[in-house]
Every structure is written in structure tokens, then in C-alpha cells.
Amino acid sequence: MSKIRLLLVDDHEIVRAGLRMLFLAEPDMTIVGEAGSGPAAIQAVAELHPDVVLMDVAMPGMSGIEATRRIKESSPDTAILALTMYEEEQYFFEMLNAGASGYIPKRAAPDDLVSAIRVVSQGNVFLYASLARFLLNEVLPAHETRTEPSSTEGLTSREREVLTHIAEGKTNREIADVLVISPKTVDRHRENIMQKLNLHSRVELVKYAISKGLIQVE
Known part of the structure; x- marks a missing residue:
């Protein structure tokens, strides 16, 4: 390696x-x-x-x-x-x-x-x-706290899993180990997610996950 x-x-x-x-x-x-x-x-x-x-x-x-x-x-x-x-x-x-x-x-x-x-x-x-709370403050009003994930338009259940793990800061290998898939498959899912959601950077991906309640930021 x-x-x-x-x-x-x-x-x-x-x-x-x-x-x-x-x-x-x-x-x-x-x-x-x-x-x-x-x-x-x-x-x-x-x-x-x-x-x-x-x-x-x-x-x-x-x-x-x-x-x-x-x-x-x-x-x-x-x-x-x-x-x-x-x-x-x-x-x-x-x-x-x-x-x-x-x-x-x-x-x-x-x-x-x-x-x-x-x-x-x-x-x-x-x-x-x-x-990470700075991103939370940007994507959500200060008074609003999401406890349940809202719709993740057009994503498959596996893509939602991958998105959540990416937003939590896991490496491709860690995601692959958790989901029992290859790191290359993780990469492919990430590319599909960004294309479907019209996101252009990893930071936008994390913001999206926070806004949809996929991860919680304290």
C-alpha cells in the first residue's frame, strides 16, 4: 500500500x-x-x-x-x-x-x-x-433542531448509509468495512450521491447531511 x-x-x-x-x-x-x-x-x-x-x-x-x-x-x-x-x-x-x-x-x-x-x-x-457546529448554524436556523431525517431526494438506502458515514468523517476503508463493500464501491456511491444532489464539494455533502438530520452535531 x-x-x-x-x-x-x-x-x-x-x-x-x-x-x-x-x-x-x-x-x-x-x-x-x-x-x-x-x-x-x-x-x-x-x-x-x-x-x-x-x-x-x-x-x-x-x-x-x-x-x-x-x-x-x-x-x-x-x-x-x-x-x-x-x-x-x-x-x-x-x-x-x-x-x-x-x-x-x-x-x-x-x-x-x-x-x-x-x-x-x-x-x-x-x-x-x-x-462542526459552525456548519450546523449555517444550514439550520438557531432555534431549529432536527431529530428525524427528512427526505433525501432520489437516494437509495445504501447511498444514504454512505452519505451518513462520509459526513461522520469516516475514511473510505472504514465505510467499506462497516458496509462490507469495497473502497472503490464507496467512491462510486459518493460520486452518484453528489451527481444526484447537484453538490460540488465534500463540504457541501456534509452540510447536506446535517440539514437532513442524517448526523447530529452537538
């Missing part, structure tokens, strides 16, 4: 050193490079072609938000996971709108970060539980 190729982006060397130690212990991950600024990250992506960029949000000069936007323009298949000390709604949406596939605070447990890397490397969205 090929390893997940990581690029670490943070303007603090001590942070990158800690991340390096964490990921070196993971047999399915390899660090292909590091960058201490937005421009350096853009250049590194062009040269190294990582699968996942772990991106700091606030850096001197070019922010991680702008670096994310430029990387996604030139390398749309590269997944970007925001790792930051900022948990404000503004930064959360700016990173997702720039093209990030996930957002996780630096206070998160190491196991959560490792899981997030695996999730976004497979084309899925990872949202840290305490931050």
Missing part, C-alpha cells in the same frame, strides 16, 4: 519538529517536505506533489488561507488540512471556502490529527467535533 505523502507547513520550526516526530511513527505516512511560509508551501507543492498539506492558518506575510487558495488553483487534487490555534468561525469558513478539506485545532489529540490526515487523503472532509 502506498504511503500518504505529507507536506508540513508552519512558520514555527518547533511545531514542525513535533509533527515530524508524530508522523514518523505512522507506517502509512511519509513526510516529503516542510515549509515555513505560504510562498514556500506553494513552491513545495509544485515540486513535491504531496497528497496532503498540513497547513497553518496564520503565518507572517501570506496567510495559510491565501496559500490554500493558490495551491487548490494549481493542484486541485491536493488535500489541505488546516491545523491552527484559531477556532473562530471566520477562519473556519475562510479556510473551507479557500478549498481546505478539513479544519482541526492544535489542541486536538495526536490520534485525532492522524485520523484527520487519513480522512482527507481519501477525498473526504474532516471537521473537528467542536467546530
Whole structure:
């Protein structure tokens, strides 16, 4: 099995050193490079072609938000996971709108970060539980709470199952194991779901699942 190729982006060397130690212990991950600024990250992506960029949000000069936007323009298949000390709604949406596939605070447990890397490397969205409420606030009025799933127009029962697992942040392999199907079949279901619902990104997929009550966000 090929390893997940990581690029670490943070303007603090001590942070990158800690991340390096964490990921070196993971047999399915390899660090292909590091960058201490937005421009350096853009250049590194062009040269190294990582699968996942772990991106700091606030850096001197070019922010991680702008670096994310430029990387996604030139390398749309590269997944970007925001790792930051900022948990404000503004930064959360700016990173997702720039093209990030996930957002996780630096206070998160190491196991959560490792899981997030695996999730976004497979084309899925990872949202840290305490931050996912921002999406809930966007798709539902503040006073409304869904307890029962509403209609999921045109989806088969299996597609609804796959959608729910994707929105919960499971990897393709985890979904495949639960449903006893292949990861390729999971991918095919996801493509069909997005086509049927006219959704264009994984974030839209998660928003849809929340709005239909398929998953609960605390």
C-alpha cells in the first residue's frame, strides 16, 4: 500500500519538529517536505506533489488561507488540512471556502490529527467535533433542531448509509468495512450521491447531511 505523502507547513520550526516526530511513527505516512511560509508551501507543492498539506492558518506575510487558495488553483487534487490555534468561525469558513478539506485545532489529540490526515487523503472532509457546529448554524436556523431525517431526494438506502458515514468523517476503508463493500464501491456511491444532489464539494455533502438530520452535531 502506498504511503500518504505529507507536506508540513508552519512558520514555527518547533511545531514542525513535533509533527515530524508524530508522523514518523505512522507506517502509512511519509513526510516529503516542510515549509515555513505560504510562498514556500506553494513552491513545495509544485515540486513535491504531496497528497496532503498540513497547513497553518496564520503565518507572517501570506496567510495559510491565501496559500490554500493558490495551491487548490494549481493542484486541485491536493488535500489541505488546516491545523491552527484559531477556532473562530471566520477562519473556519475562510479556510473551507479557500478549498481546505478539513479544519482541526492544535489542541486536538495526536490520534485525532492522524485520523484527520487519513480522512482527507481519501477525498473526504474532516471537521473537528467542536467546530462542526459552525456548519450546523449555517444550514439550520438557531432555534431549529432536527431529530428525524427528512427526505433525501432520489437516494437509495445504501447511498444514504454512505452519505451518513462520509459526513461522520469516516475514511473510505472504514465505510467499506462497516458496509462490507469495497473502497472503490464507496467512491462510486459518493460520486452518484453528489451527481444526484447537484453538490460540488465534500463540504457541501456534509452540510447536506446535517440539514437532513442524517448526523447530529452537538
